[in-house]
Amino acid sequence: MGVIGAGAIGLLLASAYEQEGADVMVFTRRPAQACRLNKEGIRVDGLLSYTAEVKANTTNEAIPMSFDLLIVAVKSYDVATALQSFFQKNMAVRQWLFIQNGMSHLDIISSLQGDIYVAGVEYGVKKSTDTCVEVTGLGRIRVAPFRLFTTESFVETSFLQIERACHYKEMLEDKLIVNVCINPLTALLGVKNGALLTEPSYKQAMRTIFREAISVLNRDADWLMLWRRVVSVCQKTSDNTSSMRADYEVGRRLETEAIMGYLLKEADRKKKAAPCIAFLSHLLVNRNDH
Amino acid sequence: MGVIGAGAIGLLLASAYEQEGADVMVFTRRPAQACRLNKEGIRVDGLLSYTAEVKANTTNEAIPMSFDLLIVAVKSYDVATALQSFFQKNMAVRQWLFIQNGMSHLDIISSLQGDIYVAGVEYGVKKSTDTCVEVTGLGRIRVAPFRLFTTESFVETSFLQIERACHYKEMLEDKLIVNVCINPLTALLGVKNGALLTEPSYKQAMRTIFREAISVLNRDADWLMLWRRVVSVCQKTSDNTSSMRADYEVGRRLETEAIMGYLLKEADRKKKAAPCIAFLSHLLVNRNDH
Numbered sequence: 001m002g003v004i005g006a007g008a009i010g011l012l013l014a015s016a017y018e019q020e021g022a023d024v025m026v027f028t029r030r031p032a033q034a035c036r037l038n039k040e041g042i043r044v045d046g047l048l049s050y051t052a053e054v055k056a057n058t059t060n061e062a063i064p065m066s067f068d069l070l071i072v073a074v075k076s077y078d079v080a081t082a083l084q085s086f087f088q089k090n091m092a093v094r095q096w097l098f099i100q101n102g103m104s105h106l107d108i109i110s111s112l113q114g115d116i117y118v119a120g121v122e123y124g125v126k127k128s129t130d131t132c133v134e135v136t137g138l139g140r141i142r143v144a145p146f147r148l149f150t151t152e153s154f155v156e157t158s159f160l161q162i163e164r165a166c167h168y169k170e171m172l173e174d175k176l177i178v179n180v181c182i183n184p185l186t187a188l189l190g191v192k193n194g195a196l197l198t199e200p201s202y203k204q205a206m207r208t209i210f211r212e213a214i215s216v217l218n219r220d221a222d223w224l225m226l227w228r229r230v231v232s233v234c235q236k237t238s239d240n241t242s243s244m245r246a247d248y249e250v251g252r253r254l255e256t257e258a259i260m261g262y263l264l265k266e267a268d269r270k271k272k273a274a275p276c277i278a279f280l281s282h283l284l285v286n287r288n289d290h
Numbered sequence: 291m292g293v294i295g296a297g298a299i300g301l302l303l304a305s306a307y308e309q310e311g312a313d314v315m316v317f318t319r320r321p322a323q324a325c326r327l328n329k330e331g332i333r334v335d336g337l338l339s340y341t342a343e344v345k346a347n348t349t350n351e352a353i354p355m356s357f358d359l360l361i362v363a364v365k366s367y368d369v370a371t372a373l374q375s376f377f378q379k380n381m382a383v384r385q386w387l388f389i390q391n392g393m394s395h396l397d398i399i400s401s402l403q404g405d406i407y408v409a410g411v412e413y414g415v416k417k418s419t420d421t422c423v424e425v426t427g428l429g430r431i432r433v434a435p436f437r438l439f440t441t442e443s444f445v446e447t448s449f450l451q452i453e454r455a456c457h458y459k460e461m462l463e464d465k466l467i468v469n470v471c472i473n474p475l476t477a478l479l480g481v482k483n484g485a486l487l488t489e490p491s492y493k494q495a496m497r498t499i500f501r502e503a504i505s506v507l508n509r510d511a512d513w514l515m516l517w518r519r520v521v522s523v524c525q526k527t528s529d530n531t532s533s534m535r536a537d538y539e540v541g542r543r544l545e546t547e548a549i550m551g552y553l554l555k556e557a558d559r560k561k562k563a564a565p566c567i568a569f570l571s572h573l574l575v576n577r578n579d580h
Contacts, residue, residue, distance in 0.1 A: 188478070189573060205572035208565070275498070279566040282495035283479060 001069040001155065002026070004059065004082050006033055008125040009099055010073035011133045015042040015052035016159040017069075025065070026056040033130040034058050046135035059085050066092035069155040076100040076258035080108050095155055097143065101179050101243075102258025103172050109146065116146035117154055118168045120175035124237055137237055144168035173217050174229065179259050180213050181206050181230045183244035184280050187254070190245065194238025197231065206230070212274040216267045251286050260284075291359040291445065292316070294349065294372050296323055298415040299389055300363035301423045305332040305342035306449035307359075315355070316346040323420040324348050336425035349375045356382035359445040366390040366548035370398050385445055387433065391469050391533075392548025393462050399436065406436035407444055408458045410465035414527055427527055432465075434458035463507050464519065469549050470503050471496050471520045472527075473534035474570050477544070480535065484528025487521065496520070502564040506557045541576050550574075
């Protein structure tokens with residue numbers, strides 16, 4: 001099997017499948033990282049602890065191959081580019097697994113051949129070096145088929161807790177709601193996830209974003225379950241720095257398009273108001289050199 | 291005459307009246323600052339340049355006196371406390387001048403005896419030490435009578451550009467609109483005033499706040515004049531750090547109540563929506579030790 005993207009999530013999944021006995025090829029953008037992965041393997045520490053041997057290659061040099069399972073674990077805004085480089089190499093893929101925040105990548109993946117799955121990862125993971133992942137929170141990976149007529153069963157690894165979900169849209173929406181409540185605010189405010197609960201004023205701000213999001217997604221009926229989920233994730237990850245905050249602080253590109261952009265397009269389409277989500281997305285521009 | 295509050299604005303006005311020939315007493319909270327002011331006077335530099343000799347005292351030790359003009363230049367949330375300490379001393383005041391951001395102090399001052407004026411300062415000023423003020427932008431001070439039956443003419447100084455305005459409410463609203471557009475955003479984003487114009491996304495966020503503010507104040511008819519004012523102040527002060535940003539960064543109390551709180555109360559009273567102003571006020575809590 002193969003994994004495109006060697007960030008924290010990509011490395012965690014690659015190492016878990018390798019521990020299960022799979023022959024794993026990791027595709028990364030930087031040759032230096034591929035080189036180190038070939039030499040050192042993937043070191044997992046924190047709440048899980050093991051080392052996995054993997055093969056690694058850069059996306060550009062990817063040679064024609066066929067995969068039982070190809071996991072795409074790049075940022076949502078890189079999905080299109082990652083897929084293009086693979087189409088050019090004529091790779092055969094039986095099962096795809098897409099792990100991205102937000103829902104804006106769904107348009108892109110709908111034209112693919114093969115069985116497609118989408119997933120939401122609820123583990124807390126942090127890349128400490130190019131070959132090392134720290135697991136800071138145990139959770140689950142929810143996997144749902146992207147098309148109803150998917151017949152084959154998904155290639156699993158018992159090394160991570162993988163749960164099957166029936167409805168990909170609802171599953172991704174659940175995760176989107178959690179993300180839009182926690183990520184942008186922690187990034188903008190420069191606080192840890194837990195501060196959104198301990199500071200009552202921040203909690204109110206988070207509640208405002210939550211209300212707009214569930215209204216846009218027509219999920220008002222589930223609001224209590226969803227709000228409890230947001231609070232529970234905030235609590236469990238209270239000492240963590242959200243991925244968007246980490247990206248914001250070092251000036252990396254943000255997943256605003258995948259998270260807030262998707263909600264704003266839906267709001268527009270459904271003629272619903274989401275003023276604070278729009279406002280927040282305007283504020284979340286990398287500061288660069290202002 | 292007397293000046294309560296020895297921040298940048300208080301010191302600037304005290305020094306200007308002294309240069310005009312007035313006998314000036316500055317009231318400050320900290321004995322150390324009173325002591326230095328008595329010894330060193332007020333040094334003004336930057337675009338204006340002179341030194342003024344003043345007498346200084348702490349608010350607590352203030353001895354009974356009478357004033358032709360008493361300028362109150364403390365933060366809006368300190369007006370009530372400042373007035374209380376003066377009432378206890380039985381001071382006679384012929385004219386009051388209140389210089390505060392926002393409009394929430396108007397309730398408090400309406401019960402005072404004497405002629406009352408309110409002002410909006412459009413000079414750029416920065417306190418560099420306890421006795422030194424830097425003038426970074428020349429503007430004007432707009433002064434309006436708080437009550438219509440004010441008969442005597444206001445004690446002026448030709449040392450600063452003072453303009454008379456007829457309608458205090460409109461005048462304070464004009465300033466409130468500029469403040470609510472610039473101060474909270476620069477504080478939260480940690481940027482200079484000019485960034486709100488150079489970064490298109492921030493400009494959109496500022497426009498959102500602007501629209502809500504003029505709607506709440508029923509000033510929609512004047513929107514073009516008011517928006518030009520906001521942009522012009524942003525341009526003139528592009529290299530400046532707003533007072534709220536400075537307060538936010540060192541963890542001082544913010545004038546959110548006077549600026550956003552007033553607008554939110556008005557919105558509530560008039561059954562108007564101001565979701566982004568409310569959201570912004572929730573985000574603007576001093577981070578302390580999160």
